[in-house]
Amino acid sequence: MKNIKKAFGNNLVLKGVDLKLEAGSIHALLGENGTGKSTLMNILSGLLAYDEGEIITEITKNKIAFIHQELALVDDLNIMENLFLGHEIKKSLFVDKKAMYIKSKEILERMNITINPKTIIKDLTPSYKQIIEIAKALLKDAKIIIMDEPTTSLTEIEIQSIFSLMKVLKSQGVSLVFISHKLNEVIEICDRVTIMRDGEVVYNGNITADVNEHDLAQHMVGKELSYENVYNPRTVGDVVLELCNLNKERIFENINMSVHKGEIVGVTGLLGDGRSEVFEAVFGVSSGHSGKIIIKGKEANITSTAKALSLGIGYIPSNRKQNGIVKDLSVGENMILPSLNKLKNNGLISKSMQSKFNEEYVDKLSIKVNKLNNLITSLSGGNQQKVVIARVLGTAPDIVILDNPTQGVDIGAKLEIYNIIMNLAKEGVSFIILSNEAQEIFMTCDRTYVMFQGQIRHEFSRAEMSEENIMLVATGGQII
Numbered sequence: 001m002k003n004i005k006k007a008f009g010n011n012l013v014l015k016g017v018d019l020k021l022e023a024g025s026i027h028a029l030l031g032e033n034g035t036g037k038s039t040l041m042n043i044l045s046g047l048l049a050y051d052e053g054e055i056i057t058e059i060t061k062n063k064i065a066f067i068h069q070e071l072a073l074v075d076d077l078n079i080m081e082n083l084f085l086g087h088e089i090k091k092s093l094f095v096d097k098k099a100m101y102i103k104s105k106e107i108l109e110r111m112n113i114t115i116n117p118k119t120i121i122k123d124l125t126p127s128y129k130q131i132i133e134i135a136k137a138l139l140k141d142a143k144i145i146i147m148d149e150p151t152t153s154l155t156e157i158e159i160q161s162i163f164s165l166m167k168v169l170k171s172q173g174v175s176l177v178f179i180s181h182k183l184n185e186v187i188e189i190c191d192r193v194t195i196m197r198d199g200e201v202v203y204n205g206n207i208t209a210d211v212n213e214h215d216l217a218q219h220m221v222g223k224e225l226s227y228e229n230v231y232n233p234r235t236v237g238d239v240v241l242e243l244c245n246l247n248k249e250r251i252f253e254n255i256n257m258s259v260h261k262g263e264i265v266g267v268t269g270l271l272g273d274g275r276s277e278v279f280e281a282v283f284g285v286s287s288g289h290s291g292k293i294i295i296k297g298k299e300a301n302i303t304s305t306a307k308a309l310s311l312g313i314g315y316i317p318s319n320r321k322q323n324g325i326v327k328d329l330s331v332g333e334n335m336i337l338p339s340l341n342k343l344k345n346n347g348l349i350s351k352s353m354q355s356k357f358n359e360e361y362v363d364k365l366s367i368k369v370n371k372l373n374n375l376i377t378s379l380s381g382g383n384q385q386k387v388v389i390a391r392v393l394g395t396a397p398d399i400v401i402l403d404n405p406t407q408g409v410d411i412g413a414k415l416e417i418y419n420i421i422m423n424l425a426k427e428g429v430s431f432i433i434l435s436n437e438a439q440e441i442f443m444t445c446d447r448t449y450v451m452f453q454g455q456i457r458h459e460f461s462r463a464e465m466s467e468e469n470i471m472l473v474a475t476g477g478q479i480i
């Protein structure tokens with residue numbers, strides 16, 4: 001790609017970008033949120049037109065596959081039906097299931113994957129779903145496969161299976177583009193890297209043994225980042241949230257947990273460990289559980305999210321696209337949703353109070369937005385996540401539950417978010433951080449619970465926390 005330029009209205013998003021992809025290579029595309037990575041890849045795959053520049057390749061558009069974060073699979077159909085959806089093999093007027101089965105098996109074998117093509121998608125683990133998306137790309141004989149943050153919702157074991165598949169594809173001459181904010185993974189799997197900042201390329205190079213995360217992060221943000229001093233110890237107050245024997249059949253069991261005023265508590269484990277479901281119950285998103293939820297010493301009967309909010313609980317769900325944002329509303333409107341009452345003047349929303357509120361949080365969280373009344377969907381993924389965080393913080397909660405809070409957020413913004421959490425905790429706000437990123441837990445939490453198959457298996461004090469200890473318990477092992 002040579003000197004690619006692209007503007008949305010008067011917002012010049014790509015300012016002349018060059019990118020060279022090689023066959024049989026894994027190329028990382030990095031950059032802060034909103035810097036234009038997805039736009040560039042949408043252009044490469046033909047989803048978006050560009051204003052200026054040139055794309056020089058012998059590969060036709062139909063041989064370029066873009067695997068987005070939201071997978072395009074139909075849950076109730078099987079693997080084979082998903083692979084051929086819309087272009088079924090036909091024998092006269094009928095769908096030739098046998099031929100489709102044979103071809104599906106062939107593709108899966110090419111990927112070194114042993115799975116029955118008749119398996120229903122909803123029975124697959126998240127990594128297998130990713131693998132099926134890749135299989136779809138291979139079915140159309142893709143020569144370039146673009147993967148947009150493919151590992152965000154995967155466990156360590158699943159990430160390794162995606163990586164081995166990427167290596168197989170690379171050895172077969174496919175060119176892979178890996179968009180990610182997880183710099184450790186970039187170093188592990190990629191051969192080359194292009195780093196963008198503000199719509200321009202600021203760095204291009206090979207990932208050699210001497211490249212470290214720190215260097216990549218520095219290129220991304222253009223300044224030195226300080227990871228060391230994020231965590232600040234605090235004196236915490238009385239218990240503000242207590243979960244006593246919380247049970248939900250087959251989902252979680254005997255959950256006992258406490259959080260103090262001003263404390264930051266982590267809950268971690270592998271995907272499917274039940275942590276999200278526990279806090280959906282606490283926030284009134286789901287019902288059907290037994291046990292007690294005690295808020296500031298009083299048993300609470302939380303039957304709705306409105307009730308949870310009125311008790312001073314804020315919550316950020318794990319899946320932003322499904323549960324977090326309202327697609328038809330603007331950035332500004334999304335940000336104020338739960339704070340509407342606070343912004344009313346004589347029963348009407350005060351425009352000036354709304355703008356002040358919006359501007360305060362755009363500034364506090366460095367949200368990259370052109371106009372506050374643009375649709376939320378026009379923001380980059382990471383910036384949408386920041387809007388969701390702003391929305392919760394804006395309700396001035398006493399207890400904040402953050403499920404996967406920095407999903408898709410770049411490293412610079414992550415540190416900003418952690419610092420905001422630290423400062424609010426110092427002021428007495430309590431946080432519960434549900435995360436599968438050990439680094440996130442270390443950088444922020446005073447204590448952490450580790451869950452496995454719906455149960456709390458261990459509670460670590462800050463001094464006892466280590467990546468090895470957490471992994472051991474999260475995978476069903478025991479600390480001796």
Ligand SMILES: Nc1ncnc2c1ncn2[C@@H]1O[C@H](COP(=O)(O)OP(=O)(O)OP(=O)(O)O)[C@@H](O)[C@H]1O
Nearest residue numbers: 008013033034035036037038039378379380381382
């Ligand atoms: N369809 C659109 N209409 C208007 N603006 C858009 C549109 N798509 C993207 N943008 C803007 O283009 C800029 C770049 O967005 P893009 O999604 O390419 O960033 P990104 O680098 O992929 O970010 P992230 O890491 O957060 O996913 C952002 O400012 C975004 O708001």
